[in-house]
Amino acid sequence: MPGSGWGPDDLELSFVSVPAESPPRKLRTVLPWLREIALIGIVYVVYSLVRNQFGSADVGVDDVPRHAFNNAIRIIDFEKAIGLFHEAAIQSWFSVGWYKVFNVFYGTAHFAFTLVLLGWLFVRRRESFARYRTTLIATTILALIGFALFPLMPPRLLNASPPEHPYGGGALAIQQGVPNYGFIDTLRDVGGIWSFDSKGLDSVSNQYAAMPSLHIGWSLWCALVIWRFARHRTIRWLGNLYPFLTLTVIVATANHYIIDAAGGVAIVVAGYLIASGFDRICDRRARPPAVVTGIV
Numbered sequence: 001m002p003g004s005g006w007g008p009d010d011l012e013l014s015f016v017s018v019p020a021e022s023p024p025r026k027l028r029t030v031l032p033w034l035r036e037i038a039l040i041g042i043v044y045v046v047y048s049l050v051r052n053q054f055g056s057a058d059v060g061v062d063d064v065p066r067h068a069f070n071n072a073i074r075i076i077d078f079e080k081a082i083g084l085f086h087e088a089a090i091q092s093w094f095s096v097g098w099y100k101v102f103n104v105f106y107g108t109a110h111f112a113f114t115l116v117l118l119g120w121l122f123v124r125r126r127e128s129f130a131r132y133r134t135t136l137i138a139t140t141i142l143a144l145i146g147f148a149l150f151p152l153m154p155p156r157l158l159n160a161s162p163p164e165h166p167y168g169g170g171a172l173a174i175q176q177g178v179p180n181y182g183f184i185d186t187l188r189d190v191g192g193i194w195s196f197d198s199k200g201l202d203s204v205s206n207q208y209a210a211m212p213s214l215h216i217g218w219s220l221w222c223a224l225v226i227w228r229f230a231r232h233r234t235i236r237w238l239g240n241l242y243p244f245l246t247l248t249v250i251v252a253t254a255n256h257y258i259i260d261a262a263g264g265v266a267i268v269v270a271g272y273l274i275a276s277g278f279d280r281i282c283d284r285r286a287r288p289p290a291v292v293t294g295i296v
Contacts (some may be wrong), residue, residue, distance in 0.1 A: 043137055046144065068153040068208040069169035073178060075152065075211070075257050084258050087155050088182050090251050099190040102249045106215070113242070114218045117225050125229055131275050136221055139271035143214045146263060151208040156185035156254035167207050183254040212263025213256050219246040220268045 079085035094102070118136065121129045153169050159180045161170025165188065173180070184190075219242050226239025250256040 039133075039137070043140060046141070064151055064208065065153070065167065065169060066172060068151040069158070069172045071150055071211075072153040072155075072158060072169070072257075073176075075259055076181075079257060079259055087251050087254065087257060090248075091184060091254055092182075094252050096190055099184070099186040099253065102253050103186055103190060105245075105249050106253055106255065109246075110215050110218060113222050117222050121225065121229075128229075131279050132221070132225055134275035134278055135224075135268070135271045136218070137271075138274040139217045139221060139267045140214065142267040142270055143209075143212055143217060143264075146212050146267070147206060147209040150211050152210040152257075152260070153208055154210045154255050155181070155183040155257060156187065157207065158183060160185055160188075186253045187255070210256050211260050212267050213250060213260040214264065215246050215250050215256070216243060216261045216264025217268050217271075219243040220265060221271075224268070224272075 076085055114136070118133065121132055153167075157165060157168045158178070159170050159173050160168025162168065164170075165185070169178075172178070223239045223243050226242075227236050230236045230239060247258075247261050250261070251258060
């Protein structure tokens, strides 16, 4: 209107929408980390429930040691049948000094290398992080299923007897006439960073979680990540050696049978297939629907 000081341009501007304020940059940076930490926490809670329900912490419940001992004898008989029962011979190749080094490696590298690579993937290879994170989670869950369905007494506990070892199968070995295969309990007799026999760790560890070997599973996952993303050939080949070093350690310390490693390989392969299938489902849902045109 003339003389009112208000015109068409003002009318147009009055209908311009104000964009919603985006979250602070710091919050956008922190949220993905919090989401991944929460997911890892959930996996750990599930692990704890399985461990406490089916592990060595319930040594007096449902005759867990007897089941774990009998499964160990089945594993030994199977390895003998296919010519694979060489754990005691492999352990004899190494000295006490090596046992100490191996025990430290066994108790630290398993977690440290995996977590470092997982964090590196999140920071440097975000576009591929989801698939490999899901692979690791699926691998771990499959291992937990194995621990629950097939508790397995490791070689170092077969002839250990209470009260020397509350989780050992010494009394069962005498009762069933099982020979002493000569395994050394390196964690107890030699030691490392910690002892699974201590009061602080006996309730948060599952000494019958041997099949499949999660040490092998995680080390193979690390090797796959290194081979896929490392730029230098030397680093790639060093990554390939990591699962073989882990295999040597778990057998030389008498924490696993050789066949446990085959189980570890199987759960990684299955975990990767599960993650790949999950990715395909997510991609299919995120893809916009195809527009079908026809002639009228």
